[in-house]
Amino acid sequence: MSVMDIFETMEYGPAPEASSLALNWIQARQPFQLFINNQWVKPLQEQYFESSNPATSKALTQIASADAADVDAAVAAARQAFPSWSKTPGHGRARYMYALARHIQKHARLLAVLESLDNGKTIRETRDIDIPLVARHFYYHAGWAQLMESELADYQPVGVVGQIIPWNFPLLMLAWKIAPALAMGNTVVLKPARYTSLSALKFAEIVQEVGLPAGVINIVTGEASKAGDALVKHPDVNKIAFTGSTDVGRSIRRTTAGSGKKLSLELGGKSPFIVFDDADLDSVVEGVVDAIWFNQGQVCCAGSRLLVQENITDRLLSKLRARMENLRIGDPLDKTMDIGALISPAQRDEIAHLVAQGIAEGAEAWQPSSICPASGSFFPPTLLTNVSPASTLAQIEIFGPVLVAMTFRTPAEAIELANNTRYGLAASIWSDNINLALDIAPKVKAGSVWINCTNLFDASCGFGGYRESGYGREGGKEGLYEYLKPAWQSNTAKASLKADNAQEEAMDVQDVSILNEIQEATTEALPAIDRTPKLFIDGKQARPDSGYSLTITSVDGRVLGEVGEGNRKDIRNAVEAAHKASAWATGSAHNRAQILFYLAENLAAREVEFAHRIVAQTGRSYADAFHEVQVSLSRLFSYAAWTDKYEGSVHRPPLRGVTLALKEAIGVIGIACPDEYPLLGFLSLVAPAIAMGNTVVVLPSPGAPLSATDCYQLFETSDIPAGVINIVTGDRESLSQILAEHHDVNAVWYFGSAAGSKSIELASSSNMKRTWVNYGHARHWLDRVQGEGEEFLREATQVKNIWVPFGE
Ligand code: NDP
Numbered sequence: 001m002s003v004m005d006i007f008e009t010m011e012y013g014p015a016p017e018a019s020s021l022a023l024n025w026i027q028a029r030q031p032f033q034l035f036i037n038n039q040w041v042k043p044l045q046e047q048y049f050e051s052s053n054p055a056t057s058k059a060l061t062q063i064a065s066a067d068a069a070d071v072d073a074a075v076a077a078a079r080q081a082f083p084s085w086s087k088t089p090g091h092g093r094a095r096y097m098y099a100l101a102r103h104i105q106k107h108a109r110l111l112a113v114l115e116s117l118d119n120g121k122t123i124r125e126t127r128d129i130d131i132p133l134v135a136r137h138f139y140y141h142a143g144w145a146q147l148m149e150s151e152l153a154d155y156q157p158v159g160v161v162g163q164i165i166p167w168n169f170p171l172l173m174l175a176w177k178i179a180p181a182l183a184m185g186n187t188v189v190l191k192p193a194r195y196t197s198l199s200a201l202k203f204a205e206i207v208q209e210v211g212l213p214a215g216v217i218n219i220v221t222g223e224a225s226k227a228g229d230a231l232v233k234h235p236d237v238n239k240i241a242f243t244g245s246t247d248v249g250r251s252i253r254r255t256t257a258g259s260g261k262k263l264s265l266e267l268g269g270k271s272p273f274i275v276f277d278d279a280d281l282d283s284v285v286e287g288v289v290d291a292i293w294f295n296q297g298q299v300c301c302a303g304s305r306l307l308v309q310e311n312i313t314d315r316l317l318s319k320l321r322a323r324m325e326n327l328r329i330g331d332p333l334d335k336t337m338d339i340g341a342l343i344s345p346a347q348r349d350e351i352a353h354l355v356a357q358g359i360a361e362g363a364e365a366w367q368p369s370s371i372c373p374a375s376g377s378f379f380p381p382t383l384l385t386n387v388s389p390a391s392t393l394a395q396i397e398i399f400g401p402v403l404v405a406m407t408f409r410t411p412a413e414a415i416e417l418a419n420n421t422r423y424g425l426a427a428s429i430w431s432d433n434i435n436l437a438l439d440i441a442p443k444v445k446a447g448s449v450w451i452n453c454t455n456l457f458d459a460s461c462g463f464g465g466y467r468e469s470g471y472g473r474e475g476g477k478e479g480l481y482e483y484l485k486p487a488w489q490s491n492t493a494k495a496s497l498k499a500d501n502a503q504e505e506a507m508d509v510q511d512v513s514i515l516n517e518i519q520e521a522t523t524e525a526l527p528a529i530d531r532t533p534k535l536f537i538d539g540k541q542a543r544p545d546s547g548y549s550l551t552i553t554s555v556d557g558r559v560l561g562e563v564g565e566g567n568r569k570d571i572r573n574a575v576e577a578a579h580k581a582s583a584w585a586t587g588s589a590h591n592r593a594q595i596l597f598y599l600a601e602n603l604a605a606r607e608v609e610f611a612h613r614i615v616a617q618t619g620r621s622y623a624d625a626f627h628e629v630q631v632s633l634s635r636l637f638s639y640a641a642w643t644d645k646y647e648g649s650v651h652r653p654p655l656r657g658v659t660l661a662l663k664e665a666i667g668v669i670g671i672a673c674p675d676e677y678p679l680l681g682f683l684s685l686v687a688p689a690i691a692m693g694n695t696v697v698v699l700p701s702p703g704a705p706l707s708a709t710d711c712y713q714l715f716e717t718s719d720i721p722a723g724v725i726n727i728v729t730g731d732r733e734s735l736s737q738i739l740a741e742h743h744d745v746n747a748v749w750y751f752g753s754a755a756g757s758k759s760i761e762l763a764s765s766s767n768m769k770r771t772w773v774n775y776g777h778a779r780h781w782l783d784r785v786q787g788e789g790e791e792f793l794r795e796a797t798q799v800k801n802i803w804v805p806f807g808e
Contacts, residue, residue, distance in 0.1 A: 012328070012336040013336075014331075014334055014336070015334055015335040015336050016331070016333055016334050016335075017113060017116070017123045017333045017334075017335060018113075019113055019117060019333055021109075021110060021113070022110055022113040022114050022117055023117075025110060025114070025202075026060060026061050026114075026198070029061075029201075030061040030062055031048050031061065031062035031063065031064065032061060032062070032063045032064060032197070032198075032201050032221065033064050034064045034066055034070055034074070034218075034219070034220050034221065035201065035204035035207075035217075035218060035219040035220075036070070036073050036074045036077050036215075036218045036220070037077040037081075037214045037215045037218065038207065038208055038212070038213075038214035038215070039214075041070075041073075042064065043064040043065060043066050043067065043070050043222075044067065044069045044070055044073075045065075045067055045069075047064070047065040047067070048062040048063060048064055048065055049062070049063055049065045049194065049222075049223070050062060050063075051063050051118065051194075051195070051196075051197060051198065053117050053118070053120070053376075054119065054120035054195075054341040054342060054343055054344060054376060054377045055117075055120050055331060055332050055333075055340065055341040055373075055376040055377075055378075056375060056376055057345070057375060057376055057377070060117060060118065060198070061198075063197050063198075063201075063221045064221050064222070065221065065222040065223055065226065065227070066191075066220040066221060066222035066226065066227040066230075067222070067226045067227065067230065068226065068229075068230035070220055070222075070227070071189065071220055071227055071230035071231050071234060072230075072234070074189045074218035074220050075160060075162075075189055075218075075231075075234050075236050075237060076236075077214070077215035077218050078160040078187040078188060078189050078215055078216070078218055079159075079160050079187070079215075079236055080215050081187045081213055081214060081215030081216045082157075082159055082160060082186070082187045084213065085185060085186075085187055085213060085215075085216050086156070086157045086185035086186070086187075087185075088185070088213075089149070090145045090146050090147065090148040090149045091145075091146055093142075093145035093182065093183060093185065094142045094143070094145040094146035094183075095142075096182075096210060096211075096212055097138050097139075097141055097142035097145055097179065097182060097183060098138075098139070098142045099210035099211075100138045100206060100207070100210055100212075101135045101136075101138035101139045101142060103206045103209055103210055104131065104134055104135045104138060104203075104206065105135050107202065107206065108127075108131045108132075108135070109127070110202065111126075111131050111134075111171060111199055111202055112126040112127040112130070112131050113126075113333070114198045114199050114202055115130060115131070115170060115171055115196075115198075115199050116332045116333055116340070117198070117332075117333070118170065118195075118196045118197075118198040118199065119167060119168075119170060119195070119196050119343060120296070120332050120340045120341030120342060120343060120376070120377065121295050121296070121332060121340050122332045122334075122337045122338070122339070122340040123332060123333050123334075123335055123337075124335055124337065124338075125294065125295060125340075130169060130171060130172050131171065133172055133175070133457060133458075133459075134171050134172055134174075134175040136458065136459050136654075137172075137175040137176060137179045137459045137475075138175060138179050139459075140179070140459035140460060140475075141179035141180055141182070141183040141459065142183070144180070144183045144184070144477075144480055145182070145183040145184075148183065148184060148185070152184075152480065152484065154486060154487050154488075154785070155184075155481075155484040155485065155486060155487060156185075156484065156485055156486075156487050156489075156490060157184050157185035157186040157483060157484065157485075158186055158238045158239045158262055158483055158484065158485050159186060159187075159238035159239070160186070160187050160188075160189065160236060160237050160238055160239075161181050161186045161187070161188055161189070161237065161238065161239040161240070161241060161483065162189050162190075162191075162231040162232065162234065162237040162239070162240045162241070163177040163178070163181070163188060163189070163190040163191070163240075163241045163242075164190075164191050164228055164231065164232070164240070164241070164242045164243070164244065164252075165177060165190065165191070165192055165193060165200075165243055165244075166193050166243050166244045166245075167193035167194075167195040167196040167343050168295060168298045168299060168300070168343070168399075169295070169299075170192060170193065170196035170197075170198075170199050170200060171199040171200070171203065173243050174190060174192070174199070174200050174203060176243075176463075176474045176475065177190065177241050177243075177474070178190065178217060179459070180474070180475075180479050180480055180482065180483050181241075181483045182216065182217070183480070183483075184480055184483040184484050186238075186239075186483050187215060187216050187217070187218075188216065188217050188218065189218045189219075189220060189231060189237070190217070190218070190219050190220070191219075191220050191221070191222065191227050191228050191231055192219065192221055193244075194221075194222070194223055194224070195343050195344060196343075197221040200219050200221070201219065201221070203219075204217070204219050224248075232252050232255050232256060233255060235259075237261060238261060238262065239261055239262035239263070239264075239482075239483070240252060240256060240261055240262075240263050240264075241263075241264045241472070241482065242263075242264070242265050242266070243265075243266040243267075243300070244266075244267070245267065245268055245397075246267040246268045246397075246423075246468050246469075246470075246768065249265040249267040249470055249768065250765045250768060251765075252265070253265070253761065253762075253764065253765040253768070254762055254765050256761070257758050257759075257761035257762040257765075258754065258755070258757055258758020258759075258761055258762070258775070260775045262482070262485070263472075264464075264470070264471065264472025264473075264474075264482045265470035265471055265472060265768070266300065266463075266464055266465065266469075266470050266472070266474065267300070267423075267425075267465060267468065267469050267470035267768070268300055268397040268399075268423060268425070268468070268469060269300050269301050269302070269304075269397060269423045269424075269425030269426060269465065269469050270304055270305060270394075270395065270396070270397050270421045270423045271291075271301050271302060271303050271304060271305065271423070271425055271426040271427055271428070271446065272303070272305045272307050272417065272418035272421075272427050272428070272444070272446075273287070273288060273291050273292075273303030273304075273305065273306050273307065273427075273428045273430075273454065274307045274408075274414050274418055274427065274428065274429050274430065274440065274444075275306070275307065275308045275309060275312070275316060275430045275431075276309050276411075276414075276429075276430060276431035276433070276436060276437075277309040277311050277312045278431055278432045278433055278436075279312075279430035279431050279432060279452075280430075280432060280452075281312065281315060281316050281319055282319070283430070283452065284316060284430050285316070285319050285320050285323045286323075287303075287428065287430060287452075287453065287454050288303065288306060288320060288323075288403065289323065289327070289338070290454050290455050291303025291304075291428060291454040291455060292304055292306075292381075292401060292402070292403045293327060293338060293339055293381050293401050294455055296339055296340060296341070296342050296379070296400060296401050297398070297399065297400045297401040297402060297403075298342065298343060298347070298399050298400065299455065300397075300425055300469075301425045301426035301448065301455065301463075302399075302455075303403075303426075303427075303428050303454055303455070304397070304398060304402070304403060304404065305394060305403075305404055305406065305417075305418075305421075306403055306404065306405040306406070307405075307406055307407070307408055307414055307417050307418060308405060308406075308407050308408070309407070309408060309409070309414070310407040310408065310409050313405075313407050317383070317385070317405065320383065321366060321368075321383065324366075324367075324368045324381050324383065325368045325369065325370070327339055327368060327370070327381050328370070329370060329372055329373075329378060329380065329381070330372075330373050330378075331373070339378075339381060339401060341376045341377045341378055342377040342378065342379055342400060343377065344377055345377050347377065347399070347400070348377045348378070348379050348400075350400075351379050351398055351399070351400035351401075351402060352379065354392065354393065354396060354398050354400075354402070355382060355384070355393075355398075355402060357392055357393075358384055358387065358391065358392060358393035358404075359384075361388075361391050361392060361393070362386060362388070362391070363384045363385065363386050363387045363391065363393055363404070364384065364385050364386045365382055365383070365384050366382070366383045366384075366385070367380045367381065367382050367383075368380065368381060379400055379401055380401070381401045381403075382401060382402045382403065383403050383405060384402065384403065384404045384405065385404075385405050387404045387405065387406055388406075389406060389417060389420050394406065394420075395421065395422075397423070411436065411439070411440060414440065415440060415443045415444065418444050419443075419444065419445050421467075422467060422468040422767070423465065423467060423468055423469045424445040424446045424447065424465050424466030424467035424468070424469045425446060425447055425448070425464075425465040425466075425469035426446050426447065426448040426449070426450070427441075427444040427446040427448075427449045427450070428449075428450045428451075428453070428454040429441060429444070429449065429450070429451050429452075430451075430452055431451075431452070434451070434804075437451045437452070437804075438451070438802075438804075441800075441802045442586075442662065442664065442800070442802075445466045445467060446465075446466055446469075446800070447462075447463065447464045447465045447466055447469065447473070447798070447799070447800060447801070448461075448463060448800070448801050448802075448803070449800060449801070449802045449803070450802075450803045451802065451803060451804045451805070452804075452805060453803055453805050456653070456655065456803050457475075458475070458651070458653030458654065458655070458659070459475050459476075460475065460476055460651045460652065460653050460659075461475055461476055461651045461653055461659045461661065461801045461803070462474065462475045462476035462477075462478040462479050462661065462799050462801060463475050463479075463801070464479075464799075466798060466800075467746075467767070467768065468767060468768045469768075470768060471768070471770045471798075473799055476651065476661065476799070476801075477649075478661075478794075478799050481794060486785075486786075486791055488783075488785050488786050531561065532549070532561065532562050532563075533561070533563055533564070533706070533709035533710075533712060533729070534564050535564045535566055535570055535574070535726075535727060535728050535729060536709070536712050536715070536725070536726060536727040537570070537573050537574045537577050537726050537727075537728070538573075538577035538580070538722050538723050538726070539577075539715075539716070539720075539721070539722025539723060540722070541712060542570070542573070543564065544564030544565050544566050544567065544570055544729075544730070545566075545567050545569040545570050545573075546564075546565050546566070546567045546570075548564075548565040549562040549563065549564055549565060550562060550563055550564075550565050550729070550730065552617070552703075552704070552705065552706055554616050554617060554619065555617075555618065555619035556619065558616075560616050560617060560706060561706055563705050563706070563709055563729035563730075564728075564729055564730070565729070565730045565731070566699075566728035566729055566730035566735055567730070567735075568738050570728050570730075571697065571728055571735060571738045571739060571742065572742075574697040574726035574727075574728050575668055575670075575697055575726075575739075575742055575744050575745055576744075577722070577723040577726050578668040578695035578696065578697055578723055578724075578726055579667075579668055579695070579723075579744060580723050581695045581721055581722065581723030581724045582667070582695065583721075584690070584693055584694075584695055584721060584723075584724050585664070585665040585693030585694070585695075586693075587693075589643045589644035589693075590643075590644055592643045592644075592690065592691055592693065593640045593641070593643035593644050593691075594640075594719075595718055595719050595720055596636050596637075596639055596640035596643060596687060596690075596691060597636070597637070597640045598718045598719060599636055599714060599715070599718040599720070600633050600636035600637055600640065601718075602714045602717050602718050603629070603632065603633060603636065603711075603714055604633055606710075606714075607626070607629045607630070607633070608626075609710075610629045610632075610679060610707065610710065611625040611626040611628070611629050612625070613678075613679075613706055613707055613710055614628055614629070614678060614679060614704075614707060616706075617678055617703070617704035617706055617707065618678065618704055627782070628677055628679055628680045628782070629679060631680055631781075631782050631787075632679050632680045632683045632684075635680065635683055635684055635687060635787070635788055636683060636687055638687075638784075638788050638789075639687040639688050639691040639788070640691070642688070642691055642793060643691040643692075646663060646691075646692065646790075646793045646797070647663065648660060648661045648662040648663050648799070649661045651801070653803075655803070655805060656805055656806065656807050657803065657804050657805035657806045657807070658804050658806075659801050659802065659803045659804070660801070660802045660804065661799050661800070661801050662799065662800045662801075662802065663692070663797040663798075663799055664693070664797060664798055664799070664800050665692050665693030665694045665796070665797065666694055666746045666747045666770065666796065666797065666798055667694060667695075667746035667747070668694065668695055668696070668697065668744065668745050668746050668747075669689045669694045669695075669696050669697075669745070669746065669747045669748070669749060669796070670696070670697050670698075670699075670736065670739030670740070670742070670745045670747070670748040670749070671685045671686065671689065671696055671697070671698045671699065671748075671749045672699045672732050672735075672736040672739075672748070672749065672750040672751060672752055672756075672760075673685060673698065673699060673700050673701045673708070673732075673751060674701060674751035674752065674774075674779070674781070675701050675702060675703055675704075675752070676701070676778075676781065677701075677781045677782075678700065678701040678704035678705070678706070678707035678708065679707040679708075680781050680782070680787070681701060681751065681781055682698065682700055682701065682707060682708045682711070684781055684787050684788060684792070685698070685749060685751070685792075686698055686725060688788070688792035688793055688795075688796045689749075689796045690720075690724055690725065691793075691796070692793060692796040692797050694747075694796055695723060695724050695725075695726075696724070696725055696726065697726045697727075697728060697739060697745070698725065698726065698727050698728070699727075699728055699729070699730070699732045699735050699736055699739075700727060700729060701732075702731065702732040705729045708727055708729075709727065709729065711727075712727070732752060732756075733752065733753075733756050733759075736748065736750050736752070736756065736760060737759060737760070737763055740759075740760045740763035740764050740769070740771070741763045741766055743766065743767045745769060746769055746770070747769055747770040747771065747772070747795075748760055748764060748769060748770075748771050748772075749771075749772045749773075749795065750771070750772070750773045750774070751773075751774045751779070752774070752776070753776045754775050754776030755776075756773075756776075757773035757774060757775045757776060760773050761773060770795075770798075772795045
């Protein structure tokens with residue numbers, strides 16, 4: 001090649017990263033063993049599996065394959081380490097975590113090369129993105145360990161956590177999971193993905209180097225069906241944190257249902273990349289490259305659906321094709337490569353199969369003329385047009401370098417297309433009109449929204465999904481709660497009862513007896529006018545579809561009244577009404593606060609009547625019942641107060657711009673109320689849900705529903721818009737099951753039996769809705785610590801992070 005040729009083509013020379021150090025490191029340690037109690041131990045069955053380099057298909061090493069007995073040993077080590085690690089002062093844990101961050105930086109190059117060799121991702125990405133972010137996660141969470149005692153004083157670690165991570169960001173996912181768990185005082189058993197265990201094993205060496213106490217971190221390599229399954233089912237694991245496919249997430253939800261294990265799931269996505277006609281198209285093209293060709297498109301939040309405003313489609317696509325011609329695909333260890341290898345031949349074949357299926361359905365495929373290497377798992381960057389929104393290509397997560405393009409005309413159409421997916425992980429919005437971008441961001445159902453940027457991550461900004469992309473957040477303060485439980489949960493139910501009695505005794509008995517006398521005098525002579533509450537749907541009383549009523553009796557068998565017996569159709573109508581009222585979420589928080597205050601005012605006007613109703617249904621003393629009404633009033637005031645104070649925050653990631661963390665309503669919440677405290681239990685759940693902008697379908701206390709049905713008139717006179725609160729009386733167990741199975745219900749709260757809790761968690765897996773259940777445990781509703789506050793508000797919201805870079 002002449003100098004002139006080189007000048008003409010401006011072809012890159014190769015810039016290979018040396019792999020010898022990493023290969024020697026592997027060679028010296030193989031076969032790799034399990035890391036339990038800070039020791040390298042052989043798997044009991046002495047089984048090993050092969051790990052290979054996806055860019056060459058050549059074997060790299062042999063790695064231990066753990067089975068259930070090995071997982072037992074790892075969990076036992078973590079359990080033994082827990083008491084002392086959880087009691088280590090935050091400052092002590094912060095020092096260890098700081099050391100982990102420092103040592104990751106010291107070994108940064110080796111980790112970057114190992115990750116490239118093992119996963120096939122380019123060295124450019126592992127060196128400049130993965131490993132720096134790993135270190136950042138440990139630094140950031142070292143800070144939270146330091147601050148835990150003052151900032152999270154009412155919380156405790158959950159215990160031993162089982163963590164299962166995927167192969168697409170092996171070390172980064174490890175850091176996202178281990179850093180918050182350790183910071184909050186938990187101990188860990190982590191299972192890496194079978195394809196990519198090496199960086200986790202290097203991390204285990206770092207754990208030894210920094211002298212982390214034995215058993216705090218245990219790493220069990222192996223297969224999903226053995227090590228993974230055993231970890232998920234282990235009875236001594238208190239929490240499972242999983243990142244991976246939605247199907248596996250769903251099966252983990254089913255397996256852990258009713259076990260009381262805390263669960264967080266980071267699942268798949270099909271994220272929209274929305275381009276308006278005033279966007280800077282050259283920046284958009286670079287954005288698309290980062291959105292879908294970063295990590296070969298094997299990114300859960302990849303911008304895989306390009307939604308373009310119709311009038312600029314041709315211009316944008318021709319710029320994009322020109323850019324695709326220049327993408328370089330090949331050896332991941334060559335620093336000039338844009339695209340490396342896919343994780344495996346199976347993944348490549350699956351991508352090829354989905355693309356072929358899309359073409360058969362009518363899509364047009366375009367690929368650049370550059371050639372992929374012949375050996376190894378490579379697939380060319382691919383653009384598909386003429387794709388209909390309902391087609392396989394537009395709906396299925398392809399998890400590869402494949403972009404589908406569709407068009408829209410108006411912002412409303414863009415939102416409709418963007419939300420036309422079962423997922424909700426991320427979205428990218430491109431426009432030079434910040435008013436438009438900030439108007440669209442809250443309307444897209446996704447956990448992260450990037451404005452004029454894409455695929456940005458930071459430890460301070462929580463990451464996680466809406467809908468079938470899972471629940472729970474990783475990063476930010478919100479991510480810490482995934483590894484915490486309220487301190488009061490360690491206390492026994494006995495303590496609760498004692499506190500109840502003490503409060504009852506504190507009542508002013510004289511006041512109560514006067515109120516009793518008044519009540520009796522006014523109800524002496526005439527028979528009561530019949531009052532039969534129906535269901536309450538869409539702001540109106542509605543007859544139950546079944547045409548049946550249920551008789552409600554007092555504890556001594558007197559008939560107190562009848563309520564409608566709701567069924568599946570009533571739930572369907574109630575859910576429809578709740579969706580119709582979704583504007584409740586976008587109204588002002590001030591307005592919602594005013595309405596909650598007004599509701600309290602109207603309840604206070606009828607406090608004696610409500611207290612008598614509680615007495616009649618429960619047989620409790622009037623003093624006790626009157627106290628329940630007073631606490632209910634205070635609770636309404638609390639949530640009226642919180643409505644405009646439970647706010648988001650502005651994060652400061654290393655970026656010229658801001659990240660707005662908004663606390664958004666979840667949507668429609670189904671609520672099954674506890675048996676006890678018919679008024680307080682009902683209002684303690686409804687008030688936080690509606691305060692945060694959700695609409696609700698409520699199943700009142702099964703034995704004592706009349707306190708809830710008595711509220712109909714309060715709602716009607718308190719300016720609560722139709723459909724915000726819907727009430728269906730009847731059998732709590734079967735109706736809550738219908739709510740949990742309903743695909744248009746976004747979350748279910750259930751306060752009933754242990755068996756009921758389990759079946760709610762099982763049924764919720766159908767659309768991966770969030771659940772909050774009590775596993776049959778009592779809660780002290782009168783107590784402000786247990787009966788109200790941030791725990792309720794957190795359950796009523798989900799955090800959306802909107803990234804807004806700025807500057808000319
Ligand atoms: P999986 O969800 O199957 O695997 C993720 C992790 O879970 C791995 O460690 C895996 O172990 C483990 N695992 C799998 N099944 C179980 C189980 N039943 N119980 C316990 N642990 C289990 O993802 P795949 O690696 O199979 O990838 C398949 C598809 O999933 C991809 O094509 C992509 O669409 C999606 N995916 C999404 C990711 C995301 O970040 N959202 C990440 C990875 C994949 P093992 O490695 O031994 O199989």
